Amino acid sequence: MKPYKEKIIEKKASFFKRLLAFGVDLFVLNFIIVSPFASVIETNSGVGYFSEISSTLMFIVVLISLLALAYFVLMEWYFNKTLGMMLLKIEASGNMSLLNTFVRHLYLIPIFPFSLLIFLDPIWLVFKGERLSEKLTKTKTIERIRVF
Amino acid sequence: MVKKQESKPGPKAWVIIAILIGLFLISSFVAGIVTLFSEESIGSGNVLIIPIHGVIMSSDAGGFFSTDVASADRIISDIQKAEEDSTVQGVIFEINSPGGSAVASEEVAFAIESMEKPKVAWIREVGASGGYWIATSTDYIVASRMSITGSVGVISSYLDFSGLLEDYNVSYERLVAGKYKDSGTPLRPLKSEERKIMQEKLDKIHGYFLDQVQDRRNLSDLDMKKISTGTIFIGSEAYHLGMIDEIGGKATAINYLESLLNTSVETKEYSHKSSILDSFGLSSEKMSYSFGKGFSSNIFKEEPLIKM
Numbered sequence: 282m283k284p285y286k287e288k289i290i291e292k293k294a295s296f297f298k299r300l301l302a303f304g305v306d307l308f309v310l311n312f313i314i315v316s317p318f319a320s321v322i323e324t325n326s327g328v329g330y331f332s333e334i335s336s337t338l339m340f341i342v343v344l345i346s347l348l349a350l351a352y353f354v355l356m357e358w359y360f361n362k363t364l365g366m367m368l369l370k371i372e373a374s375g376n377m378s379l380l381n382t383f384v385r386h387l388y389l390i391p392i393f394p395f396s397l398l399i400f401l402d403p404i405w406l407v408f409k410g411e412r413l414s415e416k417l418t419k420t421k422t423i424e425r426i427r428v429f
Numbered sequence: 430m431v432k433k434q435e436s437k438p439g440p441k442a443w444v445i446i447a448i449l450i451g452l453f454l455i456s457s458f459v460a461g462i463v464t465l466f467s468e469e470s471i472g473s474g475n476v477l478i479i480p481i482h483g484v485i486m487s488s489d490a491g492g493f494f495s496t497d498v499a500s501a502d503r504i505i506s507d508i509q510k511a512e513e514d515s516t517v518q519g520v521i522f523e524i525n526s527p528g529g530s531a532v533a534s535e536e537v538a539f540a541i542e543s544m545e546k547p548k549v550a551w552i553r554e555v556g557a558s559g560g561y562w563i564a565t566s567t568d569y570i571v572a573s574r575m576s577i578t579g580s581v582g583v584i585s586s587y588l589d590f591s592g593l594l595e596d597y598n599v600s601y602e603r604l605v606a607g608k609y610k611d612s613g614t615p616l617r618p619l620k621s622e623e624r625k626i627m628q629e630k631l632d633k634i635h636g637y638f639l640d641q642v643q644d645r646r647n648l649s650d651l652d653m654k655k656i657s658t659g660t661i662f663i664g665s666e667a668y669h670l671g672m673i674d675e676i677g678g679k680a681t682a683i684n685y686l687e688s689l690l691n692t693s694v695e696t697k698e699y700s701h702k703s704s705i706l707d708s709f710g711l712s713s714e715k716m717s718y719s720f721g722k723g724f725s726s727n728i729f730k731e732e733p734l735i736k737m
Contacts, residue, residue, distance in 0.1 A: 313452050317460040321460050341460075
């Protein structure tokens, strides 16, 4: 009798795993990137006087977005996965060059038209099973399953 | 799909920690710099400036395509704070508003009238309609000779789309309980009796507005007749009609308060703290708003039903 050979099957990561992983990453980013700015954001906010939102606040929002972009790019470029993805045992697959990892997270740049990807990426994911930026970079987010 | 595992080396804890610490240090460093150089939101003056900029609405509510809003809630909250703040001896209302919701304008006007501390209206570019109603509730009105003011009228106009719908063979199925329930719908033409009812309401509100102006400004019936047409006046015309007290700007308003309070005046403004989520919401709203401003302003206006 032949012993079963272990195989590893790659399949597209489930939507909920991806969502959870992203949630974990946001949680981490909230601590390491957003929290140092908490008091500055509060003192520079002018809710109500819409036209007078300080340029400081705008600068902070752009900076936080860029630092978050740096987190995703560095983690995926170096490890193919972020902390959230490690926890959920999913990873990015394909040619994970620095450019590709950057393009995968263009939605974090808070400037038009990149900001449109915040809406387009999840819609694409729901209907096509992959993010638009994944299609552009020919990369995937996968999970590996061991079978015998 | 069976594939040999080809991935980068397993995560090294020290690299992950280095990335996280690096990002945290950058954030903390920049936050520290910003704190050092950011202005103190609350000054140390004895006269508070409360800005009333944009369309006067009841609250901050507004979407991606909303224009600048002067929130009645926030202005009233500032007025209440100023009344309780022992360092505030007087208030200057910096008005730059074409008006807005009739109800919101009246709410602000009532709050100002109930103030015990001296209050001055400083009209900048525009202090018209609801903006002027608010100005009349102060003790003294200052405006530039070129400021636009007046427009003492009420408006509730809307577009009638029924012809357009007809062109596209779309009909309006009227299902109402209450004869006048759908009066003012843009989906069918207004009937003459409905028009009469709507006009009566507008005339009543116009009457309240005129009463307020006449009471607060002590204007003659003759002057009121000129004002009641809803026309706009520039500052110099408004001065001759008695609609404002003095031609000038911020310095004029300060001079008035200095002579009244018999002390030198320094101004300050309240900052408005909000949660981090509010701040992010507003910032992204402002960014998106800037990109679509020209497009949106004519299409997606969020306006009160009755405006002044």
